[in-house]
Amino acid sequence: MSLVNIRMKWLPTFLFLLLVALPTRAFAQDAPAPGAAAPGAAEAEVEEEWKLERKEILKEIELEVKKQLDILVTKEKIVKEQLVKWRLEPPWAWPIQKSPKTIAQVEADLMKVLEAEAAKKFPIKQHQKRVAEEVEQKFKMSGVGDQVAFTVRGGRGTNTNIDGTVQAITAERIRIRQRWVHRDDIPEEYQAMFYEEVNAKMRKEYVEREQRIYDAKVENFKFEQRQDRLPGELLKAFYVPDRRQKNASLRNPNPEAWISREETVNLLYAVMRKAVGDKLRKEITEAKFKEAEYEYVTELKEWMPIDVAEDWRAAQAAKAAAAQPGEGGMEGGPPPEGMEGPPPM
Numbered sequence: 001m002s003l004v005n006i007r008m009k010w011l012p013t014f015l016f017l018l019l020v021a022l023p024t025r026a027f028a029q030d031a032p033a034p035g036a037a038a039p040g041a042a043e044a045e046v047e048e049e050w051k052l053e054r055k056e057i058l059k060e061i062e063l064e065v066k067k068q069l070d071i072l073v074t075k076e077k078i079v080k081e082q083l084v085k086w087r088l089e090p091p092w093a094w095p096i097q098k099s100p101k102t103i104a105q106v107e108a109d110l111m112k113v114l115e116a117e118a119a120k121k122f123p124i125k126q127h128q129k130r131v132a133e134e135v136e137q138k139f140k141m142s143g144v145g146d147q148v149a150f151t152v153r154g155g156r157g158t159n160t161n162i163d164g165t166v167q168a169i170t171a172e173r174i175r176i177r178q179r180w181v182h183r184d185d186i187p188e189e190y191q192a193m194f195y196e197e198v199n200a201k202m203r204k205e206y207v208e209r210e211q212r213i214y215d216a217k218v219e220n221f222k223f224e225q226r227q228d229r230l231p232g233e234l235l236k237a238f239y240v241p242d243r244r245q246k247n248a249s250l251r252n253p254n255p256e257a258w259i260s261r262e263e264t265v266n267l268l269y270a271v272m273r274k275a276v277g278d279k280l281r282k283e284i285t286e287a288k289f290k291e292a293e294y295e296y297v298t299e300l301k302e303w304m305p306i307d308v309a310e311d312w313r314a315a316q317a318a319k320a321a322a323a324q325p326g327e328g329g330m331e332g333g334p335p336p337e338g339m340e341g342p343p344p345m
Contacts, residue, residue, distance in 0.1 A: 050305050054294070057303075061288050065280045072280075073272045078265050088235060092261065097238040099260045106237045107255055110230055114222045122218050131210045135203050142166060142193040150190040152181060169194050227253045234258050 076094050083092040090097070101109070142148050149163040164177040173180050174194055183191060192199040230253045239258045241248035244267075247257055259267075285303075289296070294303045297312070304312070 047308075050308060053292070054303060057288055057292055057294075061281065061284050064284050064288075065277055068280050068284075069273055069277050073269065073276050075265050075269050078268050078272065082261075082265070082268075086240065088240070090236070090238070096262045096265055098262055099238045101237050103234065103237075103239060103255045103258060106233050106239070107226075107230060110226060110233050111222070114225050114229075117225070118218045118221050121221065122214065124214075127210075127214050131207055134210075135206055138206065139192050139199055139203050141196070141199060144169060148176065148190075148193060150186065150193075152185050153187050158185075166194075230255070238262075240264055 075096070079092050079094045079096060086092065144166050146166050147164070148166055149161070152158060152160045152162060162176050162179070162181060164179075167175040167177065169175075172183050174183065174186070175181075183195075186194075188198060189202060192202040231251055234255075235250070238261045240261055241250060241252060242257055242259045242264075245257050247254070249257070252258075289303045293306050295306050295309050296302070297304050297309050300312075
């Protein structure tokens with residue numbers, strides 16, 4: 001076989017191998033040398049370092065805030081302030097007086113006292129005796145031969161006054177002197193003089209009505225006393241008005257408007273810790289970061305080292321400049337050398 005034929009036979013294989021090898025070689029030339037840092041790795045490492053440093057500064061700030069708060073805001077100081085603001089009996093004291101009863105128990109105990117006082121002020125036996133005497137007097141039964149007087153309300157002779165001796169009583173009529181009066185024409189309160197079932201009904205209704213009046217007097221007494229005395233009982237049990245409510249008052253008898261002194265101090269403690277803590281945190285944060293040569297970048301809403309902040313602003317300015325139209329009306333300035341500009345208008 002001639003040399004030319006051999007070359008022609010292996011030429012396709014050689015060309016294929018050449019095409020495969022060229023990209024691989026080019027990639028090998030572009031790849032970084034072993035051990036060399038990847039592009040941007042150094043910048044990322046620097047950023048990671050100052051962010052870790054910032055995290056430590058923030059921890060120091062919180063520790064300092066807590067340290068000062070523990071001195072400036074304490075529950076004992078709050079109690080002493082309340083002692084001056086609230087002239088109460090018993091007065092505020094440290095340690096905080098804990099309520100020996102719940103508000104419901106305070107009210108229940110007061111109501112027991114008022115029940116006893118009401119029973120003494122309005123004796124039930126005297127009431128029952130009086131009502132029994134009145135019933136006997138008001139609802140006496142009358143019979144044949146008794147002298148009676150009443151007014152007819154219906155039938156013939158409406159509003160006629162009847163006065164005389166009872167001559168006869170039947171299931172339907174009553175005879176007074178020579179006049180017969182139908183039962184239905186006689187008012188019920190007068191029928192009670194002649195008919196036992198009506199008399200019993202009237203007696204029962206009278207007793208019930210008087211009992212309702214009696215009960216109302218007792219309940220009204222207890223209600224007024226409760227309204228007047230419950231606030232004082234709550235104060236004795238170390239409760240105070242809840243100043244979060246608009247109707248907070250030392251005279252407010254609504255149990256829902258009262259809270260324990262302990263809860264009051266806890267609420268004030270939380271509010272003051274936040275208010276004072278926020279103020280301290282702002283002051284300490286500015287001092288700590290300035291000491292570490294940081295500045296607050298408003299656009300990013302975070303603290304950064306001054307040099308990092310300056311680099312960031314420079315990068316932002318470069319981006320803004322690149323986005324602005326350059327000479328000839330093209331973004332980024334005139335076209336590169338060798339590139340034709342836009343055709344003339």
